[in-house]
Amino acid sequence: MSARPVVLGLRANAAQFALLVAVNALVGGMVGQQQTVLPLLAGEEFGLTGYTFIFTYVAAFGITKAIANWFAGTFSDRYGRKPVLVVGWLFAVPVPLMLIFATDWWWVVAANVLLGINQGLTWSTTVVMKIDLVGPRQRGLAMGLNEAAGYGAVAVTSLLAGYLAEQYGLRPAPFLLGLAYAALALLLSGVFVKETRGHALLDAGRHTSRVDGMHDHLHADLTDREIIAQVSLKEPALSSASQGGLVNNLNFGLSWGLFPLLFATADLTVAQIGLLFALYPGVWGAGQLVTGALSDRIGRKHLITAGMALQAGALVVIAASHSFPGWSIGTILLGAGTAMVYPTLLAVVGDVAHPSWRGRAVGVYRVWRDLGYAVGAILGGVVADLLGLHASVWVAAGISAASALIVAVRMYETHHPAPTLPHP
Template sequence: MRRPQEEPATSRLWKSLKEAVRYSLVEPSRQEPGVLLLALSTMFMTMGQGIISPILPLLVQSFGMTAMMVGFAVSAFALARAFANIPAGVLTKRFGARFVLVLGAVFSVVGNLMVALLPNYTALVVFRFVAGLGSAFFITGAVIFVAAVSVPANRGPLMAIFQAAFLMGLTLGPSVGGITADLFGLASPFFLVAVVSALSGLWAVAKIPAGVAQIAGEASGLGGQRQPGGAEGTMGGFSVFRHLGYQAVNIITAGTFFTRSGALFNLWPLLGKDRFGLGPGPLGLLFTLPSAVNLVFQPFVGALADRLGRKLLLVPTMFLVAASLLLSAVSPVLGLFALAMVLYGIAQSVEGPTANAYIADVAPRNQLAMAMGVNRTIGDVGLVIGSPLLGLIADVAGIPWGLVANAGVMLVVAVLFAFLAQETVGLRAAPQVGGDSGAAGRGPGQRGDADP
């Protein structure tokens, strides 16, 4: 009797890839087409951020400043976001996501345009603060929009679509910024950022439906439109802010933003310039690597986060970030430095959408906007601290030691999350109440429906 012919491995791989794309992109987009409309606006906004990332440290150094002063310039942007994230959540709840998206684009246009027109260190710090307000309003509004239109079954994939658009902008931005700076000077990319920020705002006005994520009087929204968050209301006075898992994912966000500020926005560009002699153009091309890799892995993240669980992905991801930082610190050749950036990109492809989905799992409907805003604010505290602190370590002991210190921080973050957080989806999900997982997170020892 003839045995059935086994399907070739390449065919099985191709089918698996198509299934991942269908699950993570096609089906969620059919269910919630508004997320695709938001994605283009998000791509324009984050392209602006990507344009600046490899250029800002070089511009600050051109004013004769140290690595720590580069850190303060980066932190001005982050400090604004730390102040603005919670108000952004409140305004989204009051006026809807589109209003906050457009307001963020306006702040971004003004801030970046003034940096370009007034090329000195003081003006750069002041107007990077203004641009940071724009980033906070836009990104917080966008995340709340996705959470508002999603349900547990498609939240992971929809967050992954948003993250992919976010990363597409970051992927395109650095090379565009580097080439622009090479051709027209270090201030010229800021003009370009003002233009793409304006495009982002105009697209939001034209395509994003009004009223999404708006809650009038703590209640209903737009004709049957699902409101933010997990459950259809709070569960017996449950507060997500007392939930250990929510507190733990805030630690992850703080560590991730600390690394973004200290390594990606400060030490890595300076390392590329000092150790490998890279100018703006080559630096820009190199800095496309993390975002490009991140983008490639996005189709798989939503499915993995939903099927395996959020915690199961987040813990090893933090260890991978630490490994990438250590590798970059000791890399003697450009190829190893590039590999470190690839590893960082893989880690970021998991962290962003999975952490956002974890928050949406544990937060009740009428607490989600504030929970997202607080999470962004805590992350931006990491963004504020990371760049000047690691810049100071780099000034005193050298750039590699700054990266080693950053790796140590991420190892601590991984251990804390592993011990504090409960799983919210998948086979290992802990029984909880309050959020969209069917159990919005209570910490150990809490009493389910009787939560005070």
């Protein structure tokens, strides 16, 4: 029996694409199980008071996830996508158990180191695999579906974990969700997911340079050092995407560690805090179903610029509010701004990077993006300790506005839809 021919496109690869969407939802769920609960656990069970110290778990997560992104990209280009995905899920299994049985805060930090490795290896790999499968025409749609699944699961699981915590206590009930997610994901990734590197090789064989010559210097045989330099500093679109991703996740890292504590100042219940926190990734996740495909039609740059500006405005609303209604509006707007940015930045990397080093380019971009978790947690903690919780949000609003300006000035439009060819 001959092997099925490799074909690019979402419809041609619908079954595998849908399976990878489901796997990425489980990746997001691993984060959602703890986001509402851990800041409360820090104070109630471990007696922590300093914001900077409480945020150590977010910083540990962000730094290890950033490093794991690079290895995910490098190893997926070298050894294939599927082995990296399976190994990433093996790192997830101990996480919920460590959180359930933690006797001091450093067990929580260690669990988040493992979670960061899990997230870096699995999320990066599902991103690359979806870009492999769909080809150049529908990258925005593919990234929208991928990120919607992941962050929709963050929202749903955050809400469910908050409910379980209120009904049954902070431990162990919320973390049993993560244990179930890890077991199911290992089964799906190990047995049913198929390797996609052959699709990337087919894409590379069809790759053509842009008519305007913009990417002539980005040939197929760049070294790892050259890829890092282009994505980090030299290439205008790639480096603009990297800084935009970092600031976006700075806001997410800040919200992860700070928002539950900020919301608790108004004597809200755990369920209300869980709902507020779920609104942000919920709108973010659902919005990407629209914004990813929209970027395939109208282009990437203006959507990213407007999204970063909207995030800045949303943070102003949150910083100026002191009650549930204002925070609800702010988190909804923050989710909408993030939805405009998140899949579109990944699509920019897919547009510009050559298929032969796509995995490494995505890895470098995600290194910078996920360092934002650590920067947001540390910056937010330091400013909160010195000036208060609201001041931390004001600082993040200013940084987001500056990021929007950088994208507007430096990034060029990377997506030029190919003309539709008539069917033979």
